[in-house]
Amino acid sequence: MDIPLSKLPRRRLLSATAIASVAASISKDLHAEKPKKSKTKGTISKRQTILFQGDSITDAGRDKKNQVPNLQKSLGRGYAWMAASNLLIANPELSLNVHNRGISGNKVHQLSARWDKDCIDLKPDLVSILIGVNDIWHGLNGRYDGTVETYENDYLKLIDRTRKALPNSKLVVCEPFVLKCGAVNDKWFPEFDKYRASALKVATFNNCIFVPFQSMFDEAVKYAPPNHWAGDGVHPSFHGSSLMAHFWLNSVNIS
Amino acid sequence: MDIPLSKLPRRRLLSATAIASVAASISKDLHAEKPKKSKTKGTISKRQTILFQGDSITDAGRDKKNQVPNLQKSLGRGYAWMAASNLLIANPELSLNVHNRGISGNKVHQLSARWDKDCIDLKPDLVSILIGVNDIWHGLNGRYDGTVETYENDYLKLIDRTRKALPNSKLVVCEPFVLKCGAVNDKWFPEFDKYRASALKVATFNNCIFVPFQSMFDEAVKYAPPNHWAGDGVHPSFHGSSLMAHFWLNSVNIS
Numbered sequence: 043m044d045i046p047l048s049k050l051p052r053r054r055l056l057s058a059t060a061i062a063s064v065a066a067s068i069s070k071d072l073h074a075e076k077p078k079k080s081k082t083k084g085t086i087s088k089r090q091t092i093l094f095q096g097d098s099i100t101d102a103g104r105d106k107k108n109q110v111p112n113l114q115k116s117l118g119r120g121y122a123w124m125a126a127s128n129l130l131i132a133n134p135e136l137s138l139n140v141h142n143r144g145i146s147g148n149k150v151h152q153l154s155a156r157w158d159k160d161c162i163d164l165k166p167d168l169v170s171i172l173i174g175v176n177d178i179w180h181g182l183n184g185r186y187d188g189t190v191e192t193y194e195n196d197y198l199k200l201i202d203r204t205r206k207a208l209p210n211s212k213l214v215v216c217e218p219f220v221l222k223c224g225a226v227n228d229k230w231f232p233e234f235d236k237y238r239a240s241a242l243k244v245a246t247f248n249n250c251i252f253v254p255f256q257s258m259f260d261e262a263v264k265y266a267p268p269n270h271w272a273g274d275g276v277h278p279s280f281h282g283s284s285l286m287a288h289f290w291l292n293s294v295n296i297s
Numbered sequence: 298m299d300i301p302l303s304k305l306p307r308r309r310l311l312s313a314t315a316i317a318s319v320a321a322s323i324s325k326d327l328h329a330e331k332p333k334k335s336k337t338k339g340t341i342s343k344r345q346t347i348l349f350q351g352d353s354i355t356d357a358g359r360d361k362k363n364q365v366p367n368l369q370k371s372l373g374r375g376y377a378w379m380a381a382s383n384l385l386i387a388n389p390e391l392s393l394n395v396h397n398r399g400i401s402g403n404k405v406h407q408l409s410a411r412w413d414k415d416c417i418d419l420k421p422d423l424v425s426i427l428i429g430v431n432d433i434w435h436g437l438n439g440r441y442d443g444t445v446e447t448y449e450n451d452y453l454k455l456i457d458r459t460r461k462a463l464p465n466s467k468l469v470v471c472e473p474f475v476l477k478c479g480a481v482n483d484k485w486f487p488e489f490d491k492y493r494a495s496a497l498k499v500a501t502f503n504n505c506i507f508v509p510f511q512s513m514f515d516e517a518v519k520y521a522p523p524n525h526w527a528g529d530g531v532h533p534s535f536h537g538s539s540l541m542a543h544f545w546l547n548s549v550n551i552s
Contacts, residue, residue: 114521128543165485261386280535288383
């Protein structure tokens with residue numbers, strides 16, 4: 043969103059009125075010029091629908107009673123909203139529709155159970171999925187008997203089903219991640235790394251875009267402690283969410 | 298930061314060990330490959346120094362007793378940190394140094410008073426300035442008698458001085474902004490728009506990169522109310538800061 047500086051006058055003695063007029067025209071240009079030259083942005087085209095799916099990290103307190111595309115209340119307060127808001131605000135001429143259907147506590151099989159209603163029926167052009175932390179966490183605390191094989195098989199089936207129902211849609215698989223603090227202790231490892239490897243396998247076998255969130259957070263802890271990014275090690279803070287939004291947009295090539 | 302999917306095996310029967318190995322090599326690739334092909338990213342080159350300057354919006358609670366480049370505590374919790382952290386984490390091979398020297402309550406003349414120590418001496422390759430809201434606000438509440446002309450003249454002199462001392466540095470002028478809520482009432486207008494126009498004039502006359510924060514927030518209020526972005530209308534929330542970080546990176550072409 044660079045200002046076209048070449049268009050601006052270079053004279054020293056521009057009047058306040060002229061400057062205000064330039065400011066107004068630039069502001070207008072920012073949005074008005076784009077329709078002529080950009081009907082696509084990276085992987086996204088005009089009037090496309092984007093869907094974020096996952097668990098509490100994606101849900102992030104969204105209003106499930108009013109599932110209106112693009113509005114903050116319906117998109118929550120997490121990385122999905124932060125990525126969506128940047129995309130919508132930076133590219134109003136694309137007239138995108140962004141949905142969030144993440145639900146706290148979900149594992150892959152729970153996404154599968156509601157996939158027709160909460161994915162296929164929305165006919166998304168791009169589906170982004172972040173799932174996995176509950177698949178291991180609920181096992182660690184004795185609330186679930188699924189293994190990494192369950193996770194991988196369920197996930198492969200879900201992606202296969204999505205490819206068949208939405209053959210032209212782009213799929214994004216986000217790497218599950220944890221920070222080593224809060225609820226995340228040594229018991230998580232090395233098992234957790236197998237879940238990450240499974241997510242990568244799912245992405246690789248199906249030509250999905252892969253967003254390397256764990257690699258990102260592994261680098262992030264060099265600049266701030268783990269609890270800056272996620273207090274309980276699982277749910278990202280606003281800072282963690284902002285970083286995820288940046289990386290998501292970069293990975294999907296629509297920043 | 299796309300994963301080089303073309304490098305990944307497509308076979309269905311990849312073992313868990315092989316997948317883990319692929320995961321490790323991808324993680325390595327993310328950082329290891331870049332030095333060969335990218336010693337610059339947009340306007341930034343390897344080992345360069347970036348400086349954020351401004352008032353409380355830039356300061357954002359940074360630790361002024363320990364001014365260590367790149368660390369969260371020294372960079373605060375605002376847009377400067379959010380932009381810096383993304384830049385540092387996404388591009389470790391660039392070995393950048395990012396400083397924050399924003400101080401709450403500052404107006405342009407207060408930046409000028411500390412400019413040698415807090416800008417020139419740091420020899421930044423890129424200086425980003427966000428200043429102006431106190432120049433009008435402190436006038437509105439009777440604590441300052443400067444006008445928009447004072448702001449503009451002080452700002453032009455500051456940039457001129459910077460250009461002379463750092464002839465090869467890139468300069469970024471950020472548009473002052475307010476959201477219409479909290480402390481921001483009708484008394485601010487149309488005067489505030491003159492300050493924005495002055496900032497644009499300062500940027501234009503000096504070939505600075507201009508970051509259109511007000512245009513961004515004017516678009517943002519279509520998706521969430523003003524107080525979502527800045528509770529008091531002046532100081533951005535984490536959501537406002539994240540959006541600013543995105544736009545700053547895009548404007549400076551280093552997202």
